[in-house]
Amino acid sequence: xxxxxxxxxLKKNLIAEVALQLFSSRPFEAVxxxxxxxxxxxxxxxxxxxxxxxxxxxxxxxxxxxEKLCHDIEEQCLHNADLLTAIDNYLVLQxxxxxxxxxxxxxxxxxxxxxxxxxEWMEDIQNKLGRKLEMAVAVFERGQEEKRLIPVxxxxxxxxxxxxxxxxxxxxVGEKSWDSDPERIISLMKLVLTRGILA
Amino acid sequence: xxxxxxxxxLKKNLIAEVALQLFSSRPFEAVxxxxxxxxxxxxxxxxxxxxxxxxxxxxxxxxxxxEKLCHDIEEQCLHNADLLTAIDNYLVLQxxxxxxxxxxxxxxxxxxxxxxxxxEWMEDIQNKLGRKLEMAVAVFERGQEEKRLIPVxxxxxxxxxxxxxxxxxxxxVGEKSWDSDPERIISLMKLVLTRGILA
Amino acid sequence: xxxxxxxxxLKKNLIAEVALQLFSSRPFEAVxxxxxxxxxxxxxxxxxxxxxxxxxxxxxxxxxxxEKLCHDIEEQCLHNADLLTAIDNYLVLQxxxxxxxxxxxxxxxxxxxxxxxxxEWMEDIQNKLGRKLEMAVAVFERGQEEKRLIPVxxxxxxxxxxxxxxxxxxxxVGEKSWDSDPERIISLMKLVLTRGILA
Amino acid sequence: xxxxxxxxxLKKNLIAEVALQLFSSRPFEAVxxxxxxxxxxxxxxxxxxxxxxxxxxxxxxxxxxxEKLCHDIEEQCLHNADLLTAIDNYLVLQxxxxxxxxxxxxxxxxxxxxxxxxxEWMEDIQNKLGRKLEMAVAVFERGQEEKRLIPVxxxxxxxxxxxxxxxxxxxxVGEKSWDSDPERIISLMKLVLTRGILA
DNA sequence: AATGAATGAGGTTTCATTCAT
DNA sequence: TATGAATGAAACCTCATTCAT
Numbered sequence: 001x002x003x004x005x006x007x008x009x010l011k012k013n014l015i016a017e018v019a020l021q022l023f024s025s026r027p028f029e030a031v032x033x034x035x036x037x038x039x040x041x042x043x044x045x046x047x048x049x050x051x052x053x054x055x056x057x058x059x060x061x062x063x064x065x066x067e068k069l070c071h072d073i074e075e076q077c078l079h080n081a082d083l084l085t086a087i088d089n090y091l092v093l094q095x096x097x098x099x100x101x102x103x104x105x106x107x108x109x110x111x112x113x114x115x116x117x118x119x120e121w122m123e124d125i126q127n128k129l130g131r132k133l134e135m136a137v138a139v140f141e142r143g144q145e146e147k148r149l150i151p152v153x154x155x156x157x158x159x160x161x162x163x164x165x166x167x168x169x170x171x172x173v174g175e176k177s178w179d180s181d182p183e184r185i186i187s188l189m190k191l192v193l194t195r196g197i198l199a
Numbered sequence: 200x201x202x203x204x205x206x207x208x209l210k211k212n213l214i215a216e217v218a219l220q221l222f223s224s225r226p227f228e229a230v231x232x233x234x235x236x237x238x239x240x241x242x243x244x245x246x247x248x249x250x251x252x253x254x255x256x257x258x259x260x261x262x263x264x265x266e267k268l269c270h271d272i273e274e275q276c277l278h279n280a281d282l283l284t285a286i287d288n289y290l291v292l293q294x295x296x297x298x299x300x301x302x303x304x305x306x307x308x309x310x311x312x313x314x315x316x317x318x319e320w321m322e323d324i325q326n327k328l329g330r331k332l333e334m335a336v337a338v339f340e341r342g343q344e345e346k347r348l349i350p351v352x353x354x355x356x357x358x359x360x361x362x363x364x365x366x367x368x369x370x371x372v373g374e375k376s377w378d379s380d381p382e383r384i385i386s387l388m389k390l391v392l393t394r395g396i397l398a
Numbered sequence: 399x400x401x402x403x404x405x406x407x408l409k410k411n412l413i414a415e416v417a418l419q420l421f422s423s424r425p426f427e428a429v430x431x432x433x434x435x436x437x438x439x440x441x442x443x444x445x446x447x448x449x450x451x452x453x454x455x456x457x458x459x460x461x462x463x464x465e466k467l468c469h470d471i472e473e474q475c476l477h478n479a480d481l482l483t484a485i486d487n488y489l490v491l492q493x494x495x496x497x498x499x500x501x502x503x504x505x506x507x508x509x510x511x512x513x514x515x516x517x518e519w520m521e522d523i524q525n526k527l528g529r530k531l532e533m534a535v536a537v538f539e540r541g542q543e544e545k546r547l548i549p550v551x552x553x554x555x556x557x558x559x560x561x562x563x564x565x566x567x568x569x570x571v572g573e574k575s576w577d578s579d580p581e582r583i584i585s586l587m588k589l590v591l592t593r594g595i596l597a
Numbered sequence: 598x599x600x601x602x603x604x605x606x607l608k609k610n611l612i613a614e615v616a617l618q619l620f621s622s623r624p625f626e627a628v629x630x631x632x633x634x635x636x637x638x639x640x641x642x643x644x645x646x647x648x649x650x651x652x653x654x655x656x657x658x659x660x661x662x663x664e665k666l667c668h669d670i671e672e673q674c675l676h677n678a679d680l681l682t683a684i685d686n687y688l689v690l691q692x693x694x695x696x697x698x699x700x701x702x703x704x705x706x707x708x709x710x711x712x713x714x715x716x717e718w719m720e721d722i723q724n725k726l727g728r729k730l731e732m733a734v735a736v737f738e739r740g741q742e743e744k745r746l747i748p749v750x751x752x753x754x755x756x757x758x759x760x761x762x763x764x765x766x767x768x769x770v771g772e773k774s775w776d777s778d779p780e781r782i783i784s785l786m787k788l789v790l791t792r793g794i795l796a
Numbered sequence: 797a798a799t800g801a802a803t804g805a806g807g808t809t810t811c812a813t814t815c816a817t
Numbered sequence: 818t819a820t821g822a823a824t825g826a827a828a829c830c831t832c833a834t835t836c837a838t
Contacts, residue, residue: 027309029228033812034821043820045814054812087396106305110226149396152387157396160387164363188351188359196395197286197348197356207801231828242803247830406797425707427626431833441799443835452833504703508624548792550785558785562761586749586757593747594793605822629807640824645809 012050015040020061024100028058028107055111059121062101062108066128069097070135078135083148086139091193094165095186102166133158161193211249214239219260219303227257227306254310258320261300261307265327268296269334277334282347285338287389293364294385301365332357360392410448413438418459422498426456426505453509457519460499460506464526467495468533476533481546484537486588492563493584531556559591609647612637617658617701625655625704652708656718659698659705663725666694667732675732680745683736685787691762692783730755758790 018040022031033054037044051057072093080086098105108125111117133155140154149157217239221230232253236243250256271292279285297304307324310316332354339353348356416438420429431452435442449455470491478484496503506523509515531553538552547555615637619628630651634641648654669690677683695702705722708714730752737751746754 027312029309030313032810037821044812044822045820046818048813049818106309110228110305113226114229150390150394152390152396156383156387157391160384160391161396163384164388184355185359185362188355189363191349191351192356192359192392192395194395194397195349196391196393197351197360198393203800210801228828232830233828243829244803244831245801248801253829425710427707428711430831435800442801442833443799444797446834447797504707508626508703511624512627547795548788550788554781554785555789558789562786582753586753587761589747589749590754590757590793591789592793592795594789594791596746596791601821608822626807630809631807641808642810642824643822646822651808 008050015042015047015050016057016061016064019057020065020104023058023061023104023107025103027103028054028111053118055116056118056121058104058108058111059117059125062104063124063128065097065101065104066125066132069093070128070132073132073135077139083139083143083146087143088190090136090139091161091165091190092186094161095189098165105166133162136161164189164193207249214241214246214249215256215260215263218256219264222257222260222303222306223300224302226302227253227310252317254315255317255320257303257307257310258316258324261303262323262327264296264300264303265324265331268292269327269330272331272334276338282338282342282345286342289335289338290360290364290389290392291385293360294388297364304365332361335360363388363392406448413440413445413448414455414459414462417455418463418502421456421459421502421505423501425501426452426509451516453514454516454519456502456506456509457515457523460502461522461526463495463499463502464523464530467491468526468529471530471533475537481537481541481544485541488534488537489559489563489588489591490584492559493587496563531560534559562587562591605647612639612644612647613654613658613661616654617662620655620658620701620704621698622700624700625651625708650715652713653715653718655701655705655708656714656722659701660721660725662694662698662701663722663729666690667725667728670729670732674736680736680740680743684740687733687736688758688762688787688790689783691758692786695762730759733758761786761790 015036019031019036022036022039033044033047036057037047040047047057051060073090076089076093077086080089108117112122136158137154140149140157143149144151144154214235218230218235221235221238232243232246235256236246239246246256250259272289275288275292276285279288307316311321335357336353339348339356342348343350343353413434417429417434420434420437431442431445434455435445438445445455449458471488474487474491475484478487506515510520534556535552538547538555541547542549542552612633616628616633619633619636630641630644633654634644637643644654648657670687673686673690674683677686705714709719733755734751737746737754740746741748741751
């Protein structure tokens with residue numbers, strides 16, 4: 001029995017992995033269930049054995065990745081004794097996460113606006129995002145206590161940084177060249193965010 | 200003759216206005232041409248009299264709004280004698296623009312990824328975005344000469360701020376409450392961006 | 399009054415001429431009323447002042463050209479003293495007519511099959527085709543009396559030749575090169591039709 | 598596995614059969630996919646499971662029938678020892694083919710003129726038509742060697758006969774009654790083609 | 797008489813989801 | 818459990834025709 005469940009879990013993960021790749025490379029609407037099944041190497045119906053829905057599949061992916069992110073933040077930021085390193089790590093993690101999953105997150109928001117995401121699935125995501133935010137708040141709170149941050153409400157600060165990183169990774173307009181060197185971008189962002197743009 | 204053209208222009212603007220509202224409230228895919236026509240109070244075919252395409256309609260909207268933005272930036276930033284005010288205005292304009300048109304812009308990017316935006320229409324948008332960026336660069340360049348900005352390549356800085364504002368306005372996850380007070384957000388952003396988060 | 403009518407006639411002819419060109423170059427369905435109007439240099443509505451219908455326009459064209467053909471056949475065949483020359487002329491006229499107007503004729507038949515051609519318009523065409531056929535029959539009848547044709551019912555022979563020329567000019571498959579030399583085709587046809595393919 | 602494929606093939610054939618009937622009775626444009634589906638007794642989408650396109654469906658039909666024709670010509674003409682019988686058979690086969698499929702062929706040509714037939718599908722048809730023509734050429738070549746045909750280039754002769762039969766079967770104007778006795782038409786054509794119209 | 801803006805019926809195609817095997 | 822054939826709703830777009838000016 002446990003063996004069977006292990007196998008199921010494995011298959012579910014496989015599907016999720018493949019879907020992640022596809023949803024990351026193209027908008028949600030441009031990826032068909034057919035294509036996912038073909039890529040996974042299973043029948044179309046099989047996908048519906050593991051996920052209620054195309055939207056459910058999307059939600060599960062995000063949930064999984066958010067879980068990983070929370071884990072990383074907890075380890076590298078929350079439990080990190082050095083405040084500056086903690087903040088630094090936080091910025092990098094945010095950047096990498098949003099950069100990697102921007103397409104997917106944006107798809108999810110879009111589906112949500114169209115009321116295609118069931119309440120129960122939404123809650124799961126909201127909870128994880130809440131946890132993530134709380135951890136950031138905790139870090140900034142510590143910064144306030146140590147008087148090493150500008151005097152701003154920690155919660156607002158956390159929200160702001162979250163927002164900033166969301167779109168700083170959005171595959172937007174203008175020349176593509178800028179997107180091509182993440183290293184530069186993140187270091188530039190850290191510079192601006194820690195020192196401001198004024199000399 | 201001029202009267203007729205005036206009327207046509209008026210009608211085109213009316214359609215554009217209505218479409219702007221709808222595309223702003225919901226993703227592109229969730230708005231049907233039928234609905235736009237109904238809202239305008241005309242037949243479906245009429246829309247196609249003024250715009251080649253649903254995608255063309257979207258592009259025209261953006262082009263129109265970008266034009267306005269460029270005009271404002273030129274006036275309030277480029278031609279502003281005081282550097283700090285110029286930068287301040289720039290940040291506010293960016294924020295308002297992306298906040299107001301984020302849904303639309305995001306729709307456009309998505310359609311572009313699916314190769315639904317004709318080359319010629321894309322160029323129009325790209326040109327305007329280029330102009331906008333150049334103006335920002337010019338402002339930052341001046342800041343560098345006056346030694347009032349951190350020593351960072353102006354072009355990169357402009358790109359970064361553009362990116363930051365794109366998503367800082369993205370109607371993303373988490374609690375919606377945060378989105379509800381733009382005034383607070385923009386002042387917080389300006390604080391962080393000018394002074395950095397470290398004390 | 400007569401002047402006005404002359405002008406009307408002239409305009410009607412102009413529209414017919416332009417439509418003829420367009421319907422000859424592409425299938426009926428692929429030519430829009432807009433395009434005809436643009437090419438003529440008048441408004442779309444104007445066309446409907448002179449013709450009830452797009453199908454009516456098509457019918458009128460054919461009627462006009464058929465009239466010309468009947469005229470030519472009467473002159474060059476029916477009133478020609480020399481039987482062989484009469485037949486020869488008939489073959490050439492048929493060939494040129496069907497070659498020039500095959501697209502249009504084929505369009506008309508198609509529309510008729512879709513019941514888009516009003517009874518009254520159809521009759522006009524049928525009458526002219528009847529006249530044309532009768533003339534051919536008359537020529538062949540004479541040939542029979544002079545015992546210079548194979549003993550076949552004249553009516554059937556006329557119908558057969560008509561049919562042969564219809565499709566011998568149809569812009570069909572295979573290499574296009576063959577179509578390119580009408581002179582060769584017509585002389586070859588005449589050879590085969592007068593002597594048969596057997597040596 | 599083979600069973601499933603057999604069933605699929607069967608269904609594909611069923612659809613093709615029904616479509617053949619409909620496209621034969623009316624022009625391509627006048628037959629809707631809905632109608633085909635209804636006639637077959639399946640959903641609209643099912644059609645697209647077996648054929649990429651409405652145009653693809655049309656092309657497949659023609660390809661299938663051309664294949665049969667090629668097979669018949671090979672058997673009854675190319676491998677026939679008696680030249681006259683071979684030619685006779687060829688004329689009959691041509692007549693029957695074009696008479697039966699004229700509407701469809703004409704539709705195909707029309708769609709091609711409107712660039713609705715993909716290159717790859719066109720090639721398939723062209724190839725088969727090429728094969729068919731080559732076989733006719735071979736027969737006539739033999740006739741030339743045996744000095745039993747008028748001294749005309751075999752290729753041109755084959756093309757001419759092809760053309761003649763195409764349109765001799767076109768459901769054209771005039772009284773329909775003539776069309777009603779194929780036997781008479783074909784015998785008359787053979788008479789004319791073998792002996793010419795002159796006595 | 798001439799115009800051309802407005803209309804909306806109608807057709808093709810896609811694709812998430814179901815369900816019999 | 819796994820499959821993939823079947824489905825049909827839904828959306829975009831075209832274009833002949835009308836009619837107010």
